[in-house]
Amino acid sequence: MIGHTGSGKSTLIQHLNGLLHATAGDILYDGESIYAEGYSLRKLRSQVGLVFQYPEHQLFEATVLDDVMFGPKNLGLSVEEQKERAITALGQVGIEESLFDASPFELSGGQKRRVAIAGVLAMQPKVLILDEPTAGLDPQGKKEILGEIAKLQKEQQITVVFVTHCMEDVAEYADLILVMNHGKVAFYDTPARVFAHKEELKDLGLDVPQVTLVMQELHEIGLPVSADVITLKQAKDQILRVFAANASSRDEEVACDA
Amino acid sequence: MKNPMIQVKNLIYDYLISKNEDEEPERHRAIDDVTLTVETGDFIAILGHNGSGKSTFAKQINVLLKPTSGTLIVGGMDTADEKNLLPIRQTAGMVFQNPDNQIIATIVEEDVGFGPENIGVPTDEIWKRVEKSLSSVGMLHYRKHSPNRLSGGQKQRVAIAGVMAMKPDCIVLDEPTAMLDPAGRKDVIATVRELNEKENVTVILITHYMDEVVFADKVFVMDAGRIALQGTPREVFSQVEKLKEIGLDVPQVTELAHELKEEGLPLPDGILTPEEFREEIEKLWQSSAEMSPTSILKEADLKSRLSIRSI
Numbered sequence: 001m002i003g004h005t006g007s008g009k010s011t012l013i014q015h016l017n018g019l020l021h022a023t024a025g026d027i028l029y030d031g032e033s034i035y036a037e038g039y040s041l042r043k044l045r046s047q048v049g050l051v052f053q054y055p056e057h058q059l060f061e062a063t064v065l066d067d068v069m070f071g072p073k074n075l076g077l078s079v080e081e082q083k084e085r086a087i088t089a090l091g092q093v094g095i096e097e098s099l100f101d102a103s104p105f106e107l108s109g110g111q112k113r114r115v116a117i118a119g120v121l122a123m124q125p126k127v128l129i130l131d132e133p134t135a136g137l138d139p140q141g142k143k144e145i146l147g148e149i150a151k152l153q154k155e156q157q158i159t160v161v162f163v164t165h166c167m168e169d170v171a172e173y174a175d176l177i178l179v180m181n182h183g184k185v186a187f188y189d190t191p192a193r194v195f196a197h198k199e200e201l202k203d204l205g206l207d208v209p210q211v212t213l214v215m216q217e218l219h220e221i222g223l224p225v226s227a228d229v230i231t232l233k234q235a236k237d238q239i240l241r242v243f244a245a246n247a248s249s250r251d252e253e254v255a256c257d258a
Numbered sequence: 259m260k261n262p263m264i265q266v267k268n269l270i271y272d273y274l275i276s277k278n279e280d281e282e283p284e285r286h287r288a289i290d291d292v293t294l295t296v297e298t299g300d301f302i303a304i305l306g307h308n309g310s311g312k313s314t315f316a317k318q319i320n321v322l323l324k325p326t327s328g329t330l331i332v333g334g335m336d337t338a339d340e341k342n343l344l345p346i347r348q349t350a351g352m353v354f355q356n357p358d359n360q361i362i363a364t365i366v367e368e369d370v371g372f373g374p375e376n377i378g379v380p381t382d383e384i385w386k387r388v389e390k391s392l393s394s395v396g397m398l399h400y401r402k403h404s405p406n407r408l409s410g411g412q413k414q415r416v417a418i419a420g421v422m423a424m425k426p427d428c429i430v431l432d433e434p435t436a437m438l439d440p441a442g443r444k445d446v447i448a449t450v451r452e453l454n455e456k457e458n459v460t461v462i463l464i465t466h467y468m469d470e471v472v473f474a475d476k477v478f479v480m481d482a483g484r485i486a487l488q489g490t491p492r493e494v495f496s497q498v499e500k501l502k503e504i505g506l507d508v509p510q511v512t513e514l515a516h517e518l519k520e521e522g523l524p525l526p527d528g529i530l531t532p533e534e535f536r537e538e539i540e541k542l543w544q545s546s547a548e549m550s551p552t553s554i555l556k557e558a559d560l561k562s563r564l565s566i567r568s569i
């Protein structure tokens with residue numbers, strides 16, 4: 001999910017686990033209205049995990065490990081299970097064992113972010129919603145965490161919704177992009193189709209990945225590359241292909257002349 | 259010749275962590291023997307993975323922390339000397355990541371005037387400074403607005419104006435764009451560059467966005483509390499492999515150019531921006547159309563690699 005600041009992303013996702021109640025309209029989870037009488041929001045929240053924006057503000061336990069065990073504890077799991085899940089989750093976000101006993105307040109900004117994400121992963125939700133999970137993470141941390149989440153999504157068939165301002169991450173990981181603008185859905189489509197609207201996105205305060213930008217420009221000045229490239233790998237293949245094809249067509253010319 | 263803005267010599271900083279009262283506190287070394295100089299008027303970028311010591315370093319410049327050993331001189335003043343505290347904070351202003359934590363007043367212009375008022379600047383001078391700094395970040399139009407109605411990027415620009423109203427010689431920005439959308443990021447970076455160019459303010463920008471670094475005069479890369487790499491953006495970003503080793507990245511087009519070069523396309527090292535990339539590819543394209551078939555690249559080689567890949 002992308003959109004300019006204030007476009008309604010955080011507000012929308014807080015509806016998805018029932019934290020905010022819609023003024024009008026309905027939300028179905030697994031085909032059931034979450035506003036139906038007797039519907040258990042508690043159960044919904046154990047399945048729909050939400051990592052808030054700036055989640056580091058919500059670290060409150062004495063140690064990193066305790067903090068991540070908090071969610072599983074609330075699910076009523078045994079202490080062993082709590083611990084096991086917490087350790088797994090901390091591993092997934094790349095927090096080293098030496099930090100398990102540290103106070104969350106002794107961590108750097110990016111380390112806090114990772115611990116907060118681990119707290120939700122430890123709940124093993126079916127739907128994982130992350131509000132700007134990678135803001136403030138270093139590039140490798142970003143790759144690690146998004147990579148882990150993508151792995152969870154594939155292996156355990158969970159659904160992931162993530163809010164981000166980084167178009168490169170969207171291109172790399174998302175099946176679909178939802179673009180919010182002033183509280184409405186502006187686009188909801190595949191990354192390639194959404195990023196084709198370079199100018200409209202710019203008007204919405206957004207952007208396209210750098211490779212998309214250069215490939216569109218190369219396309220416009222007449223290079224035979226397609227304009228819907230969104231990842232580095234696609235761009236690389238296309239450019240190599242173009243130069244190889246150009247070379248081989250000249251080979252043919254030379255052959256004819258001869 | 260002007261004095262350097264910041265001089266750091268063998269700086270070490272240890273966080274002291276006490277688990278319980280009676281034990282000797284543990285030491286955690288966050289800055290490990292850093293020596294560097296920032297010249298007046300430079301635009302400096304600091305990169306590094308999470309926990310590498312960037313914020314700790316920034317806090318030293320602003321005297322939120324003091325060296326465990328070594329020295330740090332800001333604008334000719336030693337941060338270890340108690341009496342320099344206020345003059346140093348006026349010399350080097352700080353902007354943090356989260357715009358919401360930095361704005362105190364309920365009206366933009368009052369927020370910007372808060373700092374100067376606090377240090378007893380006369381009222382008419384305060385208003386002059388407020389006006390000047392709001393206009394230098396392009397926010398004068400919003401002076402009567404309430405900060406909480408502004409976008410993240412606008413709030414950050416107000417925070418920068420608040421620092422500018424103190425007439426600092428140097429601003430230190432610790433991930434000022436981490437929470438902003440692309441338009442907000444561009445605004446903030448453009449604002450900072452303009453302050454650097456037009457008002458000769460020394461800028462120290464800490465960021466994880468590699469494309470923000472390409473404008474810097476000099477880049478320092480921190481790793482485990484040390485300076486692992488330094489140089490111009492082009493010098494630093496030419497070392498793609500080394501940067502990856504320490505968990506960092508290069509701008510996406512720099513990486514693309516690097517990979518194409520590895521495949522045999524004759525591109526220069528250290529392409530930094532989409533414009534540079536497009537120009538280089540365009541040049542290559544034109545020359546490949548004109549030149550004899552074999553001169554542009556090792557085609558056979560390239561083609562065989564491509565056919566392998568396409569299987």
Ligand SMILES: Nc1ncnc2c1ncn2[C@@H]1O[C@H](COP(=O)(O)OP(=O)(O)OP(=O)(O)O)[C@@H](O)[C@H]1O
Binds near residue numbers: 273288306
């Ligand atoms: N208040 C503190 N008490 C103890 N240790 C700390 C404290 N703050 C930071 N540290 C430790 O010092 C080291 C450097 O942290 P610092 O915040 O300077 O990193 P950073 O480079 O700014 O990271 P990030 O990119 O995540 O913001 C880290 O190992 C961190 O765990």
Ligand SMILES: [Mg+2]
Binds near residue numbers: 109312
């Ligand atoms: Mg930091």
